[in-house]
Amino acid sequence: MSEDSTNRSSVDQSTAEKPAVGLFVTCLVDLQRPSVGFAAVKLLELAGCSVEVPSAQTCCGQPAFNNGDFDTTAALARQTIAALESYDYVVVPSGSCAGTLKCHYPELLADDPDWAARARAFSAKVHELLSFLVDVRGFDVSSLGTQFDGTATYHDSCSGLRELGIKQQPRTLLAGVEGLSVAEMEETEVCCGFGGTFCVKYPEISGRLGSDKLKNAQQTGANILLGGDLGCLLNLSGRALREGIPMRMFHTAEVLAGMAERGIGEEAK
Amino acid sequence: MKVRSPEFKVRAAAALFEPNLQKALLNAKAGFQGNRAKAIDLVPEWQQIRSDAKVMKDHTLENLDYYLLQYEESVVANGGKVHWAPTAADANRIITELCLAADAKLVVKGKSMVSEEVALNDALNAAGVETVETDLGEYIIQLADEPPSHIIAPAAHKTKEQVSELFEKAHGGPRIDDRVGLVTQARQVLREKFLSADIGITGANLFIASTGQHLLVTNEGNGDLCSSVPKMQIVITSIDKIVPTLEDAAATIRLLARSATGQHISNYTSLYGGPKAEDELDGPEQYHVVLVDNGRSTMLGNAFKDMLRCIRCGACMNHCPVYGNVGGHAYGWVYPGPMGSVLTPNMVGLEHTLDLPNACTMNGRCAEVCPMSIPLPDLLREHRRLQFQRGLGTKVSRAGLALWGSAALKPKLYQGLSRPAIQLMGFFGRKSGAYKKLPGLSGWTSQRDLPAPEGDTFMAQWKKQQKAKNS
Amino acid sequence: MSARDQIMASIRGSLGRTAAPAEQQVAALQMRGEAARRHSRPAVSDDMMGQLKTQMARVQMTLTELESEDELAEAVASYLREHQLPAAITIAPELAHVQWPESLEVHTGAARASDLSSVTACICAIAETGSMMMAASAQSPATLRFMPDNHMVVLRRDQVVAHLEDAWAVMREQPGGISRAVHINTGPSRTGDVEQVIEIGAHGPRRMHVFLID
Numbered sequence: 001m002s003e004d005s006t007n008r009s010s011v012d013q014s015t016a017e018k019p020a021v022g023l024f025v026t027c028l029v030d031l032q033r034p035s036v037g038f039a040a041v042k043l044l045e046l047a048g049c050s051v052e053v054p055s056a057q058t059c060c061g062q063p064a065f066n067n068g069d070f071d072t073t074a075a076l077a078r079q080t081i082a083a084l085e086s087y088d089y090v091v092v093p094s095g096s097c098a099g100t101l102k103c104h105y106p107e108l109l110a111d112d113p114d115w116a117a118r119a120r121a122f123s124a125k126v127h128e129l130l131s132f133l134v135d136v137r138g139f140d141v142s143s144l145g146t147q148f149d150g151t152a153t154y155h156d157s158c159s160g161l162r163e164l165g166i167k168q169q170p171r172t173l174l175a176g177v178e179g180l181s182v183a184e185m186e187e188t189e190v191c192c193g194f195g196g197t198f199c200v201k202y203p204e205i206s207g208r209l210g211s212d213k214l215k216n217a218q219q220t221g222a223n224i225l226l227g228g229d230l231g232c233l234l235n236l237s238g239r240a241l242r243e244g245i246p247m248r249m250f251h252t253a254e255v256l257a258g259m260a261e262r263g264i265g266e267e268a269k
Numbered sequence: 270m271k272v273r274s275p276e277f278k279v280r281a282a283a284a285l286f287e288p289n290l291q292k293a294l295l296n297a298k299a300g301f302q303g304n305r306a307k308a309i310d311l312v313p314e315w316q317q318i319r320s321d322a323k324v325m326k327d328h329t330l331e332n333l334d335y336y337l338l339q340y341e342e343s344v345v346a347n348g349g350k351v352h353w354a355p356t357a358a359d360a361n362r363i364i365t366e367l368c369l370a371a372d373a374k375l376v377v378k379g380k381s382m383v384s385e386e387v388a389l390n391d392a393l394n395a396a397g398v399e400t401v402e403t404d405l406g407e408y409i410i411q412l413a414d415e416p417p418s419h420i421i422a423p424a425a426h427k428t429k430e431q432v433s434e435l436f437e438k439a440h441g442g443p444r445i446d447d448r449v450g451l452v453t454q455a456r457q458v459l460r461e462k463f464l465s466a467d468i469g470i471t472g473a474n475l476f477i478a479s480t481g482q483h484l485l486v487t488n489e490g491n492g493d494l495c496s497s498v499p500k501m502q503i504v505i506t507s508i509d510k511i512v513p514t515l516e517d518a519a520a521t522i523r524l525l526a527r528s529a530t531g532q533h534i535s536n537y538t539s540l541y542g543g544p545k546a547e548d549e550l551d552g553p554e555q556y557h558v559v560l561v562d563n564g565r566s567t568m569l570g571n572a573f574k575d576m577l578r579c580i581r582c583g584a585c586m587n588h589c590p591v592y593g594n595v596g597g598h599a600y601g602w603v604y605p606g607p608m609g610s611v612l613t614p615n616m617v618g619l620e621h622t623l624d625l626p627n628a629c630t631m632n633g634r635c636a637e638v639c640p641m642s643i644p645l646p647d648l649l650r651e652h653r654r655l656q657f658q659r660g661l662g663t664k665v666s667r668a669g670l671a672l673w674g675s676a677a678l679k680p681k682l683y684q685g686l687s688r689p690a691i692q693l694m695g696f697f698g699r700k701s702g703a704y705k706k707l708p709g710l711s712g713w714t715s716q717r718d719l720p721a722p723e724g725d726t727f728m729a730q731w732k733k734q735q736k737a738k739n740s
Numbered sequence: 741m742s743a744r745d746q747i748m749a750s751i752r753g754s755l756g757r758t759a760a761p762a763e764q765q766v767a768a769l770q771m772r773g774e775a776a777r778r779h780s781r782p783a784v785s786d787d788m789m790g791q792l793k794t795q796m797a798r799v800q801m802t803l804t805e806l807e808s809e810d811e812l813a814e815a816v817a818s819y820l821r822e823h824q825l826p827a828a829i830t831i832a833p834e835l836a837h838v839q840w841p842e843s844l845e846v847h848t849g850a851a852r853a854s855d856l857s858s859v860t861a862c863i864c865a866i867a868e869t870g871s872m873m874m875a876a877s878a879q880s881p882a883t884l885r886f887m888p889d890n891h892m893v894v895l896r897r898d899q900v901v902a903h904l905e906d907a908w909a910v911m912r913e914q915p916g917g918i919s920r921a922v923h924i925n926t927g928p929s930r931t932g933d934v935e936q937v938i939e940i941g942a943h944g945p946r947r948m949h950v951f952l953i954d
Contacts (some may be wrong), residue, residue: 025727027677031722033690034727053731055684058677063670066631066650070656072674079678158632191590195630197666200712202628204282208594208715209630238717241703265720267702286948293935300936312782320778328772334751334767335761341744347920353743355750404935405942422933429935451937452931459943478772480918490886490929490944497882508747511774515911519904520779533795534869537886538924545920548878551850552921562747570754650747678930690852 022087024080026097027059028230033264036230039257040093040129046144047137049089056083058091060097066196070108077224078103078115081122089136090126093253094229095160096196098128103163128160130228130252134169141176146258149179153222153235156189157229158241168182170228183220187213194235196258197214225249237264270388270416272440272617274601277624281595289428290596297425301587304531305638312527323521323642326578329444329512330569331675336478337510337560343481347543349556354387360561361392364503365468367557368398371501371650374429377459379406379485379492380474382420382581383561385603386616389470400470401462403491405455408463418597420585420604426596459491469495469553474580475521476514476558482542483558486525486535493537502553509577521580523688524640528582565617571699572651578641583633585645593627600625607645609633614652623661626652687727695724744760769877781868784902788867794901795870799927800940802949809894809953813840815861820844825857825890832860832877835894851887858884864899865908865950867881871926872950873907874917882921891925891945896953 022046025037037053044051061076063074080101084090092098101125109119133139152174160166174182193199200206213236217225218256225240225247227233237249262269273280284290329336332607341351354360360383368376376393378384382490390400390411392483402411406424410417412435417423424432430450437444440458445451473483496502509620518540528533531652545552546639568577586606597605601622604612610625626649635645656662672739676683698704698721706714713719741749752758761769764937785791796803804815820827828845832853833840840846851858862872872893878880885891901907907913911918931946940946 030727034723034730036724037727037731055728055732056680057728058680058683059673061674061677064674066653066654066668067662067670068650068653069670069674070654070657072671072678073679076674079680082580118613138585158630158634162633162637176321182406191630191632191634193590193630195632197670198628198630200710201280201666202278202591203716204285205594205628205714206630208285209590210717214385233719237720238713241718241720242705242716259634263287265703265718268699297936300932314780314782317780318782325779331755332761332765333755334748334757337751338748338760339773353747355743355746359743400835403943404933405931409933419802422936424933429933443873448934448937451934452942456941456943460853463943479776481921482918488929489931489942491942493882493886493923494943497886513769513777514776515908516776516778516905519908520782522904523781524880533798534871534924534926536799536926536928536930537896538871538926540922541920542918543920545876546878549876550878550881551883552876556920560747566747566750566754568754569751570756664763707769713928 004047007180018050019088020050021089021091022084022099023053024057024060024084024090024092024101025053026092026094028228028234029093032234033230033251035229035259036093036253039251039253039259040091040259043089043133043253044258047133047139049137050141053089054083060100062096062100062196065100067106074108077108077119081105081115081118085118085122087256089132091120091129091132092126093129093251095128095157095164095166096229096231098126099159099163100128126210128166128228130166130173131164131166131169134172139173141173141256144176144258145178146176146256147178147268148255148260150224151181151183152224152226153183153185153217153220154188155192155225155232157227157232159193160228161189166228171181173256174226180255183222185216185220187216192232192236194231196231199235206235207239210235211243214240214243214245214247218245223247226252226255228252233264241265270385270603272480272602273622274617274622274625277599277601277628280601281599281628284595290426292500293426293428294593296588296595297419297422298593301530305528305584305587305655308527308531308533311502312693318520318523319640319642322640323578325512325517325520326641330509330574330577333508333511333569338515339506340476340481341480342513343479344543347481349543349558350483352557352559354559354561355379357387357561357563360387360505361389363559364389364505365392365396367501367503368393368468369396371467373398374398375462376465376468376470376497377403377462377495378407379471379487380407380423380601381505382577383472384470384505384562385417387561389505401459403459403462403495404487405452405489406456408459409435416598416603417585418605420581421564426598427665457678463494463498466499469499469502470503470505471495472590473504473510473527475512475518476506477515477518478511480515480542482515483523483542484518484536484538484540488536490537493539496539496541500553501555502544502557504558505561506558507565508561509565509730526581526582526639528640532734544624568615573611573615573648575643576648579608580641580644582640584638584640588634590630590632595721607649611645611648611652617657619652620661623656626656631708684728686728688726691722691726692724695722699724748951759841764900778905781903781905784868785904788900788902789897790837792865792867792870795867796950801870801927801946803952804949806951807954812894812951813838813844817841817844819892820857823890823947829859830855830882830888831858831859831886832884834861835859850881851883855888857890857892858888859894860884861894862899864893864901864907865913866904866907866924867900869904869926871924874923874925875911875914875918876921876923877919878923882923884921885925886944889945890947890949892949892951894953
């Protein structure tokens, strides 16, 4: 595996040397599955960035935001912006958290004279991980020689898709993984039923949506499901276990970085 | 109509397991989504048409008073009359008085969501005026004594077998089992009603300020029969449906049929503007338009203004994964799905509709397909903000979220507390890989296992690594 | 305070005004109204007739092409025979000048409950959508387009326009101004209200046939 990425893409002209990335790991990755965070760091470094993870970060504020508590969300926004605004880029291994930082922070702080401009400047630096690797760094996964045998299908998480336009990028990256083929499922863009606190407030509806998504996934013949949002993946993996459906699940970053040994919900080896 | 929105959770959960409803929903979804997509694929100019319409409608709403007054002038010049109804009760009173003054015994109705909103049929029936719905879907639910479950396909929740049963009961045997037969019988039964009705009442898809016309679109032609055969024509519509010119109407027409049913244009697209001329051989002798406010003028001045751009196409609910699984009745009132969840709290009160804005995953598909670019998820979130502000919503979730929020604002404390909790959960979950049950997390575990956390937090590990690196 | 005043006050309050728009704004609004600007619309083929026919076929409208109006009477009789319909039509007064054959029973006027077939003219056809636009008047009763099972429309080639907006122009130019009832009909009546399957012949005509005259 090459030590440093030789893919200094002509797209990225921000700095002559290594661009400095501040990683926002997200609460789910931090608490539930740190391997996604480490995979993100590895990929970003291979893509020629220096990566730091400032410690004054916890949660993007989505749970508060989507439950109508805009004050707490704004407070978390200020905390997050203060921790990360000094970097060239702020990269997030989650479409929904990146969407919150990029799209909603500026809205929330639009009427705050001290923070409105800062939030806008911050927003311009925010990228979801997979789209960052392709759109900004022009990263070529095949240069890594990553091997992962199997047929996978892909779930397009809603926020990433609709707030940030993440669709082709994960597929472009996965095409560089040897041994892996991607079989598209029906209704790949339909919600998996996670929806943050929705899944615990309306569990029956959420369960049905998850169930339908897994049916579509199985119909492709794939036994691996990949995505870019840990919330969706936890939801789907939990549902698959409950229904006895054999479907290994990973965050795309883990597969790309060659760190996909134990799938989500699988017992420790 | 009685507001049953407080029962959403229970009715939605039950709806998931009603086989007839699930069959009907699957059917409807496939048709509506597929047909719309096909129609839009044929129009490369779609996004431009969509943004022109948004600009036009925003302009109209900014000048709503001017255009409404211009409309009234135009209608009067055409020989018609405009009645103003600030509330639902006003609308019912005005129309009941018109019917009684005309000594009307039978009214035929075209499909009108505004008439459902004000509960017009109940008011007329109470005054001794028989009302017969003539849109086939509305006729079916009238026979079933049910509210509509979809704004353009009110009987979308009914299977063919259910319709056969209803018709057999209402019309007498023999039972008809094929669709063609059912449609033919409805045609015959309702033709009699058209011919004997005293008054025809329809809604309007929009109305035009400069010409004093209203637009009525149907595929069945029932709206036009209501508007052409009886001696009096009454139109009930709402103040937000106005557009300035015929050209503005054309922009809307292009969006409406494609978004609703995937047609280039509805089968019968009609513009009516007044009573018949003296020498005409048919047509109504009186033309009345009732303009209903019912909270819309208030929405014009608050965070929900964008909702007034709605053209009632139904695309949002056709693409909503929640609506697509629970159907329209669970929402408990006239308007279901995403647009219903924005409107209903505004019209009947947030305190009665707590679930509606929350039963949404924020997936955003509705806003994507909305021809009038209404930011539906943002509006639903605004209802959630108002709920939070007013202290509405379950105590448990508020407390839990407040705890989470205050911990998250103290990173050191958060990291210090979360680490041992995660280590514990990771440790006990190692062997199986996932939890089937966890105290306090039944909302999650009732429907799925909870994958066990890895066993240490990222932040703790990263800190350790950085320390090792720097030492 | 009248109901209208009540609603106006509420609207103006929401818009942040206490009174009607200022003179300058009113002038701007009048100008906008008169300009009647057309918005973005789907392109219509240069072959308007071709597009019209394609759109018509899509919605189960049928078509007979004639070289002149002299052929119309026999063509109508022939259509009725072809569909095994009684040789009886109700026509709009605008078609009373046509030399209908003796064998055909012709009633002129509005539709009667028992009428099975009607014939009307139209004011234009719209290629964009495959629609026939008809304006109600003493010469062309509205019920003829909706009550009978079979509706036949007489269309001249030079009446075909491209877009809805072009049809509005035709509508405005009618003698006597804009009719109180303008109908844009695109095919026989249909419904999808039973299990979302389209069936023809809900309340309006089961057939819509166009005679296209050169």
